[in-house]
Amino acid sequence: MMVVDVIFYAFAAVTALAAIGVVSSRNQVHSVLLLILTFFSTAALFVLLEAEFLAALLVMVYMGAVAVLFLFVVMMLDMELNELKEQAINHLPLGLAVGGVILLEFVVVLSHSHALPAAASSIPNTLAIGRSLYTQHLYPFELASLILLVALVGAVVLTLRERKSGAKRQNISQQIARSRSEAVELVHRKPGEGA
Amino acid sequence: MTELNLFIQNQGLALLGPQWWPLVWTLVWTLIKIILLITPVMILVSYYTLAERKVIGYMQVRYGPNRAGFWGILQPFADAIKLFCKETLIPQGAKRAVFFLAPALTLVPALLMWAVIPFSPELILADINVGILYVLAISSIGVYGVLMSGWSSNSRFAFLGSMRSAGQMISYEVSLGFTLVPVILLSGSLSLKDIVEAQREVWHVIPLLPMFVIYFISGVAETNRSPFDLPEAEAELVAGYFTDYSGMSFGLFFLGEYANMILISFLGSLLFLGGWMPPIGLLSFIPGIIWLALKAGFLMFVFLWIRATFPRYRYDQLMRLGWKVFLPISLTWVFLTAVGLHLFGKV
């Protein structure tokens, strides 16, 4: 039906325009917000391609977590745009090279895979992805999760600071576990005896 | 109903022709369905605000609002009129576009999630097969309204409030998500309808009671409600991320928050309390939607009950609870559920 096509191209246009906005916007926060819009309209494209699972994951992981952290950093940092621009010119050759490689890969992949597997109609795509991940691609999948785990541990190690010796910290479970008998002592004294 | 439908169809075909009519009809019919869903939700939201003030009032041996109409029944309308009539102030130095986008981005995801909530086996706007993932995905968008409002207000209070709130929301989303995994494992489906159907014999709350408790507490934190209402800790941050909002743009944040609370209640009763299933077979003569309403209503009451009871958490305690208590427990339970399912041969 052509309605779906119209909606698809509308979302595709939004994606492209937002992506251009990401790199051309002068305000970094606006850039990140446009990046989020790009993620969202990409998710909408996935939905239109009947890949609901991928769409949900994209929104959950990229919009719900990754982009929030971007936004956090960009909002907190006081960035000097001019300095960034000067640096950007220095990095131009490298950036162009990487961009060129990615473009080349796209062209190669797109020109060699006319037979992209159509969304299987009989089984839900969640099931299809699950089967593919846990049978065909089990080892790469496990390897990827191992890399993520290493990164996770690395992040913990990097941010874990030993407190200065002698610094007091709150130990909540210890506080809660205190009972009346440990904390209070009732002493009976006659008047005039003193403590 | 079908006759009316046919009549409209024929008239429309005659008027617009077979090219355009189906398109227009689809759009109009979808719009009508959306309005039929959103209107009750908004009415529920407005009366939930009244219920909150009443319940907390009675718990503090007060009456709560009882002047506008009998038993305060018109209070939500009075509040709405007041909010509509108030001037919308824009702080100096605010980023206008983002400033006005933020309240909308808080309310819209809260309403979007209702699309996949099944009220009975038939009564569901969009029966998609990844319903629960859809809810999680959309709920993660809600953070942006908070972040954008705090940043665009150009105010320290709002910014600090939004930072806290966003940190809190993404932290508790993790444990919230993990409490749902055992439910998905037990039901073997991501569709909310199938999950409810899977509870025909035993409600998920029985094998997954700790998950239900963590789900609910995380839900309270996710919706920034007391005792986790740090973003709007009045004592320190005035009103948190919506400090600089007034009039209806403030109202939108409010509506979003309450719509989210009601959603968490409905989702909780669908995922853990058996949805529209009666507690015992004998009571099945009562329609399922009433059972669902009763269960969700109870959870909504618990939201208010908690607010009337507990003092506010400190921020580091909140983070500690989320990451060091809820996350390990829910991960362990995911593991145990999977092992149990494997051992007892359900998979």
Place this chain on the structure above:
Amino acid sequence: MSVGVKGWVWTFGLRELADGLAVTLRYFFKPNITIQYPEERTPLSPRFRGEHALRRDEKGEERCVACKLCEAVCPAQAIFITIDPSSTAEKRLTQIYDIDQAKCIYCGYCQEACPVDAIILSQNFEFYAETREGLVADKQRLLGNYERRKESIDANLLADARYR
């Protein structure tokens, strides 16, 4: 500092939270103690210090003798008095007697200082004005305040007299 099995069960059973919830639930069903103000009122003491009034004596003459003790004692300097130039040694009268009710702190010192029981604070606390000027009560208004609630003012003075 061992917590024991019981302690663990209490902690993970959210025992203390349940205790708290039980308290609020108990109060939920208790009768409310709110006074529905315009319809229901709490009793007021005869000494209650509300809106000011200037009393008249039995013959209907103003009691105030323009001694200005109240003006002197007023800690908020809310009272302003001038003497009527036609005053004689037998009969002194005020020309202006203004009380700024916005300045007044309702301490009742003027009433205590008054040698002739002229200025008093009545039990009325329901008065308002839409401007600051409206809160400056002149002599006519103060006398009128007395006229309007003569009985209750005199009765309250009588009830309180034996403690003074």
